[in-house]
Amino acid sequence: MSAPVALVLVSHSTYLARGVAELAAQMAPDVVIRTAAGGPDGGLGTSFDTVQAAITAALDTVGATVPDDGGSPRARGGVVVLADLGSSVLTVETVLELDESLAGSVVLARGPFVEGAVAAAVTAHGGATLDEVVASALDAAHSFSPAGTPGGAGGPAWAGGAGGEADAGGERPASDTVTGRVTVRNPLGLHARPAALVSRKVAELGAKVRVDGVDASSVLQLMALGAIEGRELTVEAEGLGAAEAVRVVVGMIEGGFGEI
Amino acid sequence: MTLDADWAERWVRRAAEAVEAAKDELTELDRQIGDGDHGENMHRGFQAVVARLDAAAADTGSDTAAPGGSAREVGDVLKTVATTLMSTVGGASGPLYGTAFLRASKVSGRPLLDPSSIVALLEAALEGITTRGKATVGEKTMVDAWSAAVDAAERTARDGGDEVAVLRAAAEAADKAAFGTIPLLATKGRASYLGERSRGHEDPGARSTALLLGAAMAAALAGPGGAA
Ligand SMILES: [Mg+2]
Numbered sequence: 001m002s003a004p005v006a007l008v009l010v011s012h013s014t015y016l017a018r019g020v021a022e023l024a025a026q027m028a029p030d031v032v033i034r035t036a037a038g039g040p041d042g043g044l045g046t047s048f049d050t051v052q053a054a055i056t057a058a059l060d061t062v063g064a065t066v067p068d069d070g071g072s073p074r075a076r077g078g079v080v081v082l083a084d085l086g087s088s089v090l091t092v093e094t095v096l097e098l099d100e101s102l103a104g105s106v107v108l109a110r111g112p113f114v115e116g117a118v119a120a121a122v123t124a125h126g127g128a129t130l131d132e133v134v135a136s137a138l139d140a141a142h143s144f145s146p147a148g149t150p151g152g153a154g155g156p157a158w159a160g161g162a163g164g165e166a167d168a169g170g171e172r173p174a175s176d177t178v179t180g181r182v183t184v185r186n187p188l189g190l191h192a193r194p195a196a197l198v199s200r201k202v203a204e205l206g207a208k209v210r211v212d213g214v215d216a217s218s219v220l221q222l223m224a225l226g227a228i229e230g231r232e233l234t235v236e237a238e239g240l241g242a243a244e245a246v247r248v249v250v251g252m253i254e255g256g257f258g259e260i
Numbered sequence: 261m262t263l264d265a266d267w268a269e270r271w272v273r274r275a276a277e278a279v280e281a282a283k284d285e286l287t288e289l290d291r292q293i294g295d296g297d298h299g300e301n302m303h304r305g306f307q308a309v310v311a312r313l314d315a316a317a318a319d320t321g322s323d324t325a326a327p328g329g330s331a332r333e334v335g336d337v338l339k340t341v342a343t344t345l346m347s348t349v350g351g352a353s354g355p356l357y358g359t360a361f362l363r364a365s366k367v368s369g370r371p372l373l374d375p376s377s378i379v380a381l382l383e384a385a386l387e388g389i390t391t392r393g394k395a396t397v398g399e400k401t402m403v404d405a406w407s408a409a410v411d412a413a414e415r416t417a418r419d420g421g422d423e424v425a426v427l428r429a430a431a432e433a434a435d436k437a438a439f440g441t442i443p444l445l446a447t448k449g450r451a452s453y454l455g456e457r458s459r460g461h462e463d464p465g466a467r468s469t470a471l472l473l474g475a476a477m478a479a480a481l482a483g484p485g486g487a488a
Binding site: 039040041043044045046047048049085086087090091093094097098 | 295297300301304346347348349350351352353354355356358359362392393449450
């Protein structure tokens with residue numbers, strides 16, 4: 001069973017699209033990722049027909065429907081499109097404008113191509129909705145800023161962070177926060193694969209978990225920590241299932257991800 | 261001069277010839293401040309448009325052998341141009357010109373255009389381009405040429421100019437505006453990555469716009485079956 005949200009990567013270059021698709025798929029094997037790359041003559045460029053075909057094919061795989069019950073059109077599955085440069089973006093917008101049946105189930109996320117695709121794929125892999133996957137692709141732009149700096153105030157660490165964003169000093173009520181500490185044991189630490197494993201698990205558990213202040217459901221933020229062997233990490237969680245979430249995440253990091 | 265669907269067809273056939281003749285020039289302009297594919301892309305697109313028109317002519321030619329009795333509307337021709345360009349051009353100009361011709365086709369659902377409907381056609385095209393490309397005047401894009409064309413066409417129509425005068429004003433203004441992009445700093449599109457180095461070069465999209473509008477005027481001047 002594939003994830004309810006599929007991705008389409010639109011690039012001027014076949015190599016670029018395939019490479020990014022490969023990178024994203026490694027971390028999200030259950031997500032359908034299609035590419036639309038190259039111009040009508042097969043060289044660098046963008047082809048309307050290719051883009052349209054890829055979007056339609058991706059939509060078929062997730063069987064998305066535009067709700068007719070007046071509910072949030074993006075509460076369910078659909079297709080998230082990422083595009084690299086100018087004409088890719090313009091072509092996707094044109095395809096979406098001309099085919100009204102795509103409205104509501106296909107969204108162009110104007111996030112960074114590589115980071116956005118990886119973040120979107122990992123988020124989609126956790127079974128997220130269309131809106132959540134789009135948000136993760138857009139949020140990936142923040143991966144260029146030092147999100148992992150400890151105590152980095154007001155960073156985008158929490159996707160839904162409405163209020164109560166305490167810094168490392170901890171102004172949150174201690175009562176609903178559970179904290180654990182763990183030392184990284186595998187040499188490469190939280191590189192792509194372990195970061196993906198942790199973020200997927202966190203998404204699955206449903207609790208809000210932070211590792212050294214960053215949102216543990218974000219694979220990019222975990223990777224940005226640059227945490228390698230020997231680094232001590234603080235794992236915090238709050239809300240329902242917080243204790244269990246901390247225990248699981250600490251256990252995963254402690255276990256070394258099968259790399260020791 | 262009657263601006264009907266046959267005029268629209270003559271227009272785009274002439275545009276295809278103009279693009280073919282200027283293919284290398286457009287490519288060279290794009291090579292200087294872009295990715296060097298504009299001539300090739302536009303040529304491919306307009307050759308495909310001509311092929312479509314030829315195929316359509318062959319079809320109707322066998323069914324209805326009534327020359328001149330065409331019930332086609334101007335918008336029908338423009339819509340064919342729009343969808344063909346979208347599918348075949350490949351660069352940013354595919355969706356930009358495609359959207360321009362599509363919007364233009366929607367306001368041209370009539371057998372004949374008068375001066376004010378030419379203004380409406382040009383306005384719709386400009387609106388399509390700005391919606392798609394989000395550029396404004398002065399950013400060294402095709403918007404500069406289209407926008408100058410719309411202003412000139414409006415003025416001429418308001419002053420009582422006929423169809424040909426309106427098209428001539430639009431074409432001349434677009435040509436002048438294309439040259440006018442040379443000193444400008446590009447802030448949209450691929451050229452914007454060059455920053456200051458984008459100055460001193462003519463924008464290829466503004467130049468191709470001038471070619472297209474020049475072809476519209478020439479098609480009106482030549483009349484049905486008339487040689488250039
Ligand atoms: Mg180009």
